[in-house]
Amino acid sequence: xxxxxxxxxxxxxxxxxxxxxxxxxxxxxxxxxxxxxxxxxxxxxxxxxxxxxxxxxxxxxxxxxxxxxxxxxxxxxxxxxxxxxxxxxxxxxxxxxxxxxxxxxxxxxxxxxxxxxxxxxxxxxxxxxxxxxxxxxxxxxxxxxxxxxxxxxxxxxxxxxxxxxxxxxxxxxxxxxxxxxxxxxxxxxxxxxxxxxxxxxxxxxxxxxxxxxxxxxxxxxxxxxxxxxxxxxxxxxxxxxxxxxxxxxxxxxxxxxxxxxxxxxxxxxxxxxxxxxxxxxxxxxxxxxxxxx
Amino acid sequence: xxxxxxxxxxxxxxxxxxxxxxxxxxxxxxxxxxxxxxxxxxxxxxxxxxxxxxxxxxxxxxxxxxxxxxxxxxxxxxxxxxxxxxxxxxxxxxxxxxxxxxxxxxxxxxxxxxxxxxxxxxxxxxxxxxxxxxxxxxxxxxxxxxxxxxxxxxxxxxxxxxxxxxxxxxxxxxxxxxxxxxxxxxxxxxxxxxxxxxxxxxxxxxxxxxxxxxxxxxxxxxxxxxxxxxxxxxxxxxxxxxxxxxxxxxxxxxxxxxxxxxxxxxxxxxxxxxxxxxxxxxxxxxxxxxxxxxxxxxxxxxxxxxxxxxxxxxxxxxxxxxxxxxxxxxxxxxxxxxxxxxxxxxxxxxxxxxxxxxxxxxx
Numbered sequence: 001x002x003x004x005x006x007x008x009x010x011x012x013x014x015x016x017x018x019x020x021x022x023x024x025x026x027x028x029x030x031x032x033x034x035x036x037x038x039x040x041x042x043x044x045x046x047x048x049x050x051x052x053x054x055x056x057x058x059x060x061x062x063x064x065x066x067x068x069x070x071x072x073x074x075x076x077x078x079x080x081x082x083x084x085x086x087x088x089x090x091x092x093x094x095x096x097x098x099x100x101x102x103x104x105x106x107x108x109x110x111x112x113x114x115x116x117x118x119x120x121x122x123x124x125x126x127x128x129x130x131x132x133x134x135x136x137x138x139x140x141x142x143x144x145x146x147x148x149x150x151x152x153x154x155x156x157x158x159x160x161x162x163x164x165x166x167x168x169x170x171x172x173x174x175x176x177x178x179x180x181x182x183x184x185x186x187x188x189x190x191x192x193x194x195x196x197x198x199x200x201x202x203x204x205x206x207x208x209x210x211x212x213x214x215x216x217x218x219x220x221x222x223x224x225x226x227x228x229x230x231x232x233x234x235x236x237x238x239x240x241x242x243x244x245x246x247x248x249x250x251x252x253x254x255x256x257x258x259x260x261x262x263x264x265x266x267x268x269x270x271x272x273x274x275x276x277x278x279x280x281x282x283x284x285x286x287x288x289x290x291x292x293x
Numbered sequence: 294x295x296x297x298x299x300x301x302x303x304x305x306x307x308x309x310x311x312x313x314x315x316x317x318x319x320x321x322x323x324x325x326x327x328x329x330x331x332x333x334x335x336x337x338x339x340x341x342x343x344x345x346x347x348x349x350x351x352x353x354x355x356x357x358x359x360x361x362x363x364x365x366x367x368x369x370x371x372x373x374x375x376x377x378x379x380x381x382x383x384x385x386x387x388x389x390x391x392x393x394x395x396x397x398x399x400x401x402x403x404x405x406x407x408x409x410x411x412x413x414x415x416x417x418x419x420x421x422x423x424x425x426x427x428x429x430x431x432x433x434x435x436x437x438x439x440x441x442x443x444x445x446x447x448x449x450x451x452x453x454x455x456x457x458x459x460x461x462x463x464x465x466x467x468x469x470x471x472x473x474x475x476x477x478x479x480x481x482x483x484x485x486x487x488x489x490x491x492x493x494x495x496x497x498x499x500x501x502x503x504x505x506x507x508x509x510x511x512x513x514x515x516x517x518x519x520x521x522x523x524x525x526x527x528x529x530x531x532x533x534x535x536x537x538x539x540x541x542x543x544x545x546x547x548x549x550x551x552x553x554x555x556x557x558x559x560x561x562x563x564x565x566x567x568x569x570x571x572x573x574x575x576x577x578x579x580x581x582x583x584x585x586x587x588x589x590x591x592x593x594x595x596x597x598x599x600x601x602x603x604x605x606x607x608x609x610x611x612x613x614x615x616x617x618x619x620x621x622x623x624x625x626x627x628x629x630x631x632x633x634x635x636x637x638x639x640x641x642x643x644x645x646x647x648x649x650x651x652x653x654x655x656x
Contacts, residue, residue: 184378187345191449192439193366193395202395206382 042262061259090223092159105174177211302351326494371440551615577645592636
């Protein structure tokens with residue numbers, strides 16, 4: 001008797017456990033999933049029933065892929081130059097960040113120089129500055145450098161600014177990867193006939209590829225989603241990036257084409273999804289750190 | 294092949310004096326072991342010879358050329374690290390080929406040399422693997438192959454056997470010795486294992502606290518230790534060191550220690566008269582140079598047996614003599630029982646006497 005009793009208790013206990021786990025883990029995700037579902041159904045349908053159930057399949061919301069977009073009285077150019085601008089900005093930021101942080105991280109990890117630890121603290125502090133407070137100063141700076149209102153050069157200016165904001169954290173992450181490589185390997189390369197630079201390029205860099213990958217992905221995504229700097233400094237529509245374009249889809253005359261907006265939003269997400277699915281393993285390893293041997 | 298000469302070499306890391314005033318002359322084709330406890334500066338010395346550390350003071354010469362300021366890549370040294378330091382992202386073949394690739398050796402020559410050295414080290418079947426797929430012994434061979442493939446003038450080995458299991462270590466000891474003899478490369482071998490040093494090297498440099506304690510052949514190091522450090526570091530079990538005083542009686546010296554009395558005889562007394570600066574000395578005697586005797590008038594002391602450790606061929610007997618722990622190695626046939634009192638005799642021809650203040654050898 002007591003045995004069946006304890007068994008029921010055990011089963012109940014297990015059920016309760018799963019119920020709690022499901023509630024805690026699934027419920028918070030529901031609103032997020034709902035929003036994504038709304039995006040998908042809105043972008044492919046004429047109208048929505050009860051705000052979520054699609055009815056009437058259409059591709060007209062995706063027309064921005066092949067024609068220009070008219071929004072209120074304004075006509076925006078075809079999407080592809082904008083995509084190109086966004087890619088230019090993100091890849092530029094990514095390349096610059098990888099280049100500087102992989103060299104800087106090596107120096108911080110491997111080289112002895114005066115003020116090294118102070119520099120490292122300072123770098124962390126740098127990361128704390130939000131770019132908003134720098135806007136005015138940046139405006140003056142870019143203007144003086146001739147990187148404001150000069151077409152594509154404006155985007156180059158933004159690349160420099162964005163990379164500068166990303167580099168401190170990236171350098172820290174990369175430094176951690178360098179730290180995990182034993183000195184012996186570096187010394188072996190020196191004895192085998194490498195200069196310090198060749199050692200870095202031939203031996204050390206291949207070993208920290210996961211770190212480089214992670215930093216590249218992070219900085220690419222942060223460039224891809226950069227809004228504030230582009231919104232502030234780019235006045236010529238042909239040099240807009242996707243986030244700014246999406247903003248303007250909402251902003252003009254309070255007239256909002258939800259279908260178009262949803263389709264644009266989905267389109268904007270594609271590279272992010274691709275990047276994350278390709279680099280999931282690499283990103284996970286940042287927090288584990290180091291090389292798997 | 295070159296001669297290696299260290300001239301008064303020192304290395305300081307901030308306030309830490311890792312190596313202090315080291316002078317070593319290594320002949321062409323010689324196998325020299327740097328032996329000492331961990332932290333004694335032997336690896337630092339090796340890294341200075343490799344060119345990875347720059348000496349704070351002193352010069353290093355390869356033959357007549359001063360290489361002190363020459364970077365490692367231009368010294369033509371081969372080195373095997375304790376961790377092997379294989380490049381994990383390269384195959385075994387690429388690892389071995391790397392030093393040649395950096396030198397821009399033609400491809401077919403690289404291929405020929407890699408295969409040749411792989412054959413010598415019996416790792417031809419591993420060439421396509423990555424270091425992560427190899428056992429410790431295999432990794433060690435690959436590291437050795439990588440060091441040897443460029444025909445270095447000097448081969449530097451930093452505790453290469455310490456990560457191997459005991460059986461493999463014994464095997465690799467002989468293997469390394471064979472290789473060194475075959476290739477006749479000037480070799481400097483860092484180890485904390487006295488057996489490795491004694492069994493492999495032509496000469497041994499014993500180091501402690503950054504300083505050279507003694508340089509000599511294994512025989513000299515074992516039988517004529519220059520000071521108490523060398524005496525206690527070499528040999529298992531280590532040499533017994535007992536504080537004693539010298540007493541002169543009828544032109545001959547007697548060593549008097551707690552419950553031990555050793556008349557030294559005419560010959561030893563003459564040596565002591567020439568070398569000793571004080572009567573405060575340390576008696577050093579190896580466990581195998583102590584005999585258990587039956588007659589009381591032959592004995593130098595009476596010892597109380599504390600523990601016996603049978604090791605198969607020998608028995609190590611730990612005894613107490615007047616508060617000093619003295620170890621004796623004897624044959625299992627003569628093994629006493631714990632608690633027993635035994636009479637012992639030191640082999641006079643094998644005893645050592647050190648100055649208590651300086652630790653330097655008198656006999």
